[in-house]
Amino acid sequence: MNKRTLAALVLLGASPLFTAARAEPVTETLEIDGEAMITEAPAPKDPPGHPFDVVKSGWLYREPDTRAMEADSFENPGMLNVEHGEEVWNTVEGEAGKSCASCHGDAAETMKGVGASYPKWNAKAGKPFDIELQINACRTAQMKAEPYKFDARDQVDLTAYIKHQSLGIPVKIDLSAGDMMSWWQTGKDRYYLRTGQLNFACASCHEKNSGNYLRADHLSQGNSNGFPTYRLKQSNLVSLHNRFRGCVRDTRAEPPKAFSDELMALEVYVAWRGEGLSIETPAVRQ
Amino acid sequence: MNRAFKRSLVLIAVFAGAPATAETAPGEVTIDDMAVAQPVTAAAGDAINGRKVFADRGLGNCLACHVNSDLKNEQFQGTVGPALDGVADRWEAAQLRAIVVDAKKVFGPETMMPGFYSLDVGVDVAEEFKDKTILSAGDVEDVVAYLTTLKGE
Numbered sequence: 481m482n483k484r485t486l487a488a489l490v491l492l493g494a495s496p497l498f499t500a501a502r503a504e505p506v507t508e509t510l511e512i513d514g515e516a517m518i519t520e521a522p523a524p525k526d527p528p529g530h531p532f533d534v535v536k537s538g539w540l541y542r543e544p545d546t547r548a549m550e551a552d553s554f555e556n557p558g559m560l561n562v563e564h565g566e567e568v569w570n571t572v573e574g575e576a577g578k579s580c581a582s583c584h585g586d587a588a589e590t591m592k593g594v595g596a597s598y599p600k601w602n603a604k605a606g607k608p609f610d611i612e613l614q615i616n617a618c619r620t621a622q623m624k625a626e627p628y629k630f631d632a633r634d635q636v637d638l639t640a641y642i643k644h645q646s647l648g649i650p651v652k653i654d655l656s657a658g659d660m661m662s663w664w665q666t667g668k669d670r671y672y673l674r675t676g677q678l679n680f681a682c683a684s685c686h687e688k689n690s691g692n693y694l695r696a697d698h699l700s701q702g703n704s705n706g707f708p709t710y711r712l713k714q715s716n717l718v719s720l721h722n723r724f725r726g727c728v729r730d731t732r733a734e735p736p737k738a739f740s741d742e743l744m745a746l747e748v749y750v751a752w753r754g755e756g757l758s759i760e761t762p763a764v765r766q
Numbered sequence: 767m768n769r770a771f772k773r774s775l776v777l778i779a780v781f782a783g784a785p786a787t788a789e790t791a792p793g794e795v796t797i798d799d800m801a802v803a804q805p806v807t808a809a810a811g812d813a814i815n816g817r818k819v820f821a822d823r824g825l826g827n828c829l830a831c832h833v834n835s836d837l838k839n840e841q842f843q844g845t846v847g848p849a850l851d852g853v854a855d856r857w858e859a860a861q862l863r864a865i866v867v868d869a870k871k872v873f874g875p876e877t878m879m880p881g882f883y884s885l886d887v888g889v890d891v892a893e894e895f896k897d898k899t900i901l902s903a904g905d906v907e908d909v910v911a912y913l914t915t916l917k918g919e
Contacts, residue, residue, distance in 0.1 A: 503845065674888035677879045677895040681888075689846050689878060695823075695830040696842040733890040 505540035521756030557712030558762025565641025574625025595643035601657035643761035667749025676733030704752030706763025811911025825903035
């Protein structure tokens with residue numbers, strides 16, 4: 481083959497050399513303690529332009545033993561964090577002498593579905609809040625307690641406890657509230673922004689290459705429905721912004737700070753990309 | 767004798783009087799017609815070291831994306847790019863050099879493959895990688911020399 485023909489083939493994407501073997505995600509169904517989870521859903525249609533027809537949970541891309549661990553909450557190590565989160569929920573802290581339970585009572589009732597609708601527009605702050613920011617707002621305004629520092633154990637576990645109350649409920653966020661659409665747009669721009677010496681965008685890995693192996697990692701669509709997620713590599717529950725920062729750092733870039741406008745916008749956009757998938761918190765991942 | 771020292775000896779032999787690092791800076795490499803005709807450093811590429819650079823996770827980490835059965839003892843070979851078995855039958859050395867130097871100039875701006883000897887990179891590069899290429903000029907030539915040995919599938 482001469483250079484010209486090769487060039488033409490590359491440009492047309494017609495060469496058979498360029499179709500790498502893809503390892504498709506499994507088509508199994510996930511039940512957690514007998515309750516069915518939605519791990520595949522038609523992509524949200526509004527706003528238009530979703531890159532996939534079907535959105536898929538990261539669970540479908542994991543190894544059989546990792547998948548089994550999530551399906552049985554006695555096996556799922558993240559459930560210990562959820563139990564600790566329940567203790568935190570009931571613990572009085574701060575000068576107001578209140579716990580979360582003082583205002584919100586039984587989380588199984590009052591928090592059911594809440595985690596599936598975040599991030600949510602917060603009119604007072606003029607920006608979207610995720611569960612972590614809402615917890616901090618409750619702590620400072622209602623409990624007169626210190627806000628948690630990013631990734632404090634109590635913050636991660638309490639977030640997981642609250643999200644766990646939405647187990648099985650599909651993610652659906654309200655983009656019509658406040659300025660949510662402009663945050664969605666900023667998040668989208670960020671998703672396609674190439675960062676770092678390796679020059680990758682989120683889309684390089686999770687859109688163009690989901691289904692492919694990046695060394696030992698089976699690339700998923702990078703959905704956020706399982707967070708905080710128990711990561712076997714870290715033997716710990718990991719927050720979403722920690723994961724975002726890790727992914728950006730892997731491009732050899734300096735990642736934005738947790739809860740920065742950049743990462744909040746990204747959280748809005750990523751949550752939208754995964755709308756329709758069940759909350760799996762605490763999911764188990766590699 | 768270490769490699770750097772050997773290389774400088776070669777350089778002295780080939781270009782008596784030339785500076786010991788006769789390298790082409792990343793911005794100065796000419797990519798013409800999907801090929802880089804001139805080696806980016808004067809020392810001849812060392813295929814044995816190139817094989818190491820190819821596999822090393824901190825250097826080429828080429829296996830992150832490519833299967834290569836010449837390194838079948840290495841676990842976890844990626845499927846993001848095509849298998850590189852027999853790649854030297856498909857591309858000439860000058861083309862392989864262009865692919866390694868800056869794959870975006872060969873495959874187009876959308877390719878996933880990073881430019882290993884290019885400063886045309888993403889935003890917010892971490893301090894320790896700022897203004898640096900992923901591979902040194904010597905490593906690029908070594909990897910190219912190694913790639914030219916991958917013949918016959």
